[in-house]
Amino acid sequence: MLRKLTKLSTLKVRCEVRALSSLSQTSQNIFDRNAKRLQKERAALSEDVGLYDYLKEEVGFRLADRVFDIKRDFKAAADIGCSRGYLSRHILAESVEQLTLTDTSATMLEQAQGTPGLKMVKLVKDEEHLDFEDNSLDLVISSLSLHWVNDLPGCFARIKRSLKPDGVFIASMFGGDTLYELRSSLQLAELERKGGISPHISPFTQIRDIGSLLNRAGFTMLTIDTDELVIGYPSMFELMWDLKGMAENNAAFNRPAHLSRETMLAASAIYQELYAKPNENGIPATFQIIYFVGWKPGPNQPQPLERGTGEVSLKDLGSIIEKGGKLDTKTGD
Template sequence: MNVFDRLAKKLQRDRTTLNEDYHKYNYIKDEVGNRLADRVYDINRKFKRGLDLGCGYGHVSRHLTKDAVDELVMCDHSALVLEKAFKPEDTTINCQKMAVDEESLPFEPESFDLIISSLSLHWVNQLPQTFSQIMKCLQPDGVFIGAIFGGDTLYELRGSLQLGETEREGGFAAHVSPFAAIRDIGGLLNGAGFTMLTIDTDDMRVGYPSMFELMDDLKGMGENNASWIRKLHLHRDTMFAASAIYKELYGNEDGSVPATFQIIYLIGWKPDPSQPKPLERGTGQISIKDLYRLDEVVKNATEDMVKKTAKEIPYPQDDGDGKKR
């Protein structure tokens, strides 16, 4: 089932390049890209070949150095966006750009040992299929590090538009695209074969003078609605009603309105025999019920280990010839 009009989304992203100050709309993507780059450096490994899937204007790539990756492939569905994307500041990285649809990856199996994706996969129709393609492109023991908008993103805008349209038109349509729920991401990654998963969320709240500035910024960053069932025209009366409801329900004391962006960060590894394996069930030595006194348990376990080690080390023996054995 296709939820999003991929051609419409590509055209929306193409239009962002027509703005002379297009970079000023990318504050959310730049911040998330910076945080995602930190997660790359948290892995104590230098990668040989990496892929930045849906690189946008280079929100992650610009932060990478030779210490992280030797070769980097930057790809995006929009060739116009890709043309203006910032390459890594470290010019010693062998970097190339390719126009690629995230739903159909053209790379050979096991081509990369690192794949990163920042805020692009929420427009993919078949997310399980894309995860499977990413898994196929990774080398054994390769890692996928991504960020995707979560289900609570723009809940204020979604609710206000629904209430405003219901009040003025007697019903409402979808004006904010659906997002993945965090409870589903782990299952999708597991279903694609990823192991040693790490998933966490981060809520970013940004203040705007009104709902209209928020919608203008969303359009500027290419994040306006692209679902097939989207309503192409929103009446002026409906928009003013929604703006008033937004400010009434969520407005700050200074008159501004907040917008929430829920970011889901995910890390998954391609299986390899060299990876650590969990212990067999029943081999644990510490019960969960003792977690509240964990410091005491660790101290006792350490003392027991020291005593056991001391018993196993033989003391020097004198056989009468004056030599210690």
């Protein structure tokens, strides 16, 4: 009976996840920004806040590596939603002359540190209300912060305006498959116990939407890829505790006030039954990370050729391969 319920409900859950994630593409106020600020302040004031840095530290390191791949010196850069400095810890002064750090949490902003020699300016700013001067930045970076923004199109447009021509925007966000195990388990438990479903996990943006949002904002030469980090936890309760320590607990306006003990125990049992691997202790939690790079148009950027200017037809591709990559473009032989 549980397996039949699981099949039907999992399909329903996946449909709801897609529907919820599509809402984040509009300018509706889905997230309570003040609640998120308070969550970040509470996490930053905890004595053991460093214990929960492992996920964001790893993603920050991987994103900083993408900055190093761009062989350019950036005079002015901004880290949007810097939290405790998961990016600034890896940005070298040789690459960035001055880095402006912004976050809604003054305590987290204070705790952010940089590498030796890196000039930093710290500003308490909301990602939804950026007011950098137009054409003032060479680089904008952001790691695991923009998934809490209500108006992503507007945010991307403001970032693009703040960049100089040929400036670059490099960021990471949680993708739509993040914590699908936890989401499904909580919803199945509530469906079984209460006959209904409440949104206990905030909606995340789908990867297919990122490209269209960046194009809509005016970015060019887009690069988008995903990565999955699967982390093991003793049980669902440790996972939820760590999410709170990361300040990644739910901040949607329609979040329920509390979750009953009975539902929590049922969700933990379902999580263990559906997702725990045989002969292994604990449960896995999947974090899907979307990385993307977008460029503001500039006069020196490579431009695509005009339509119809190609000298070789794609239908001749087989002949090119057979002849070792050589083809007479005049005769087609």
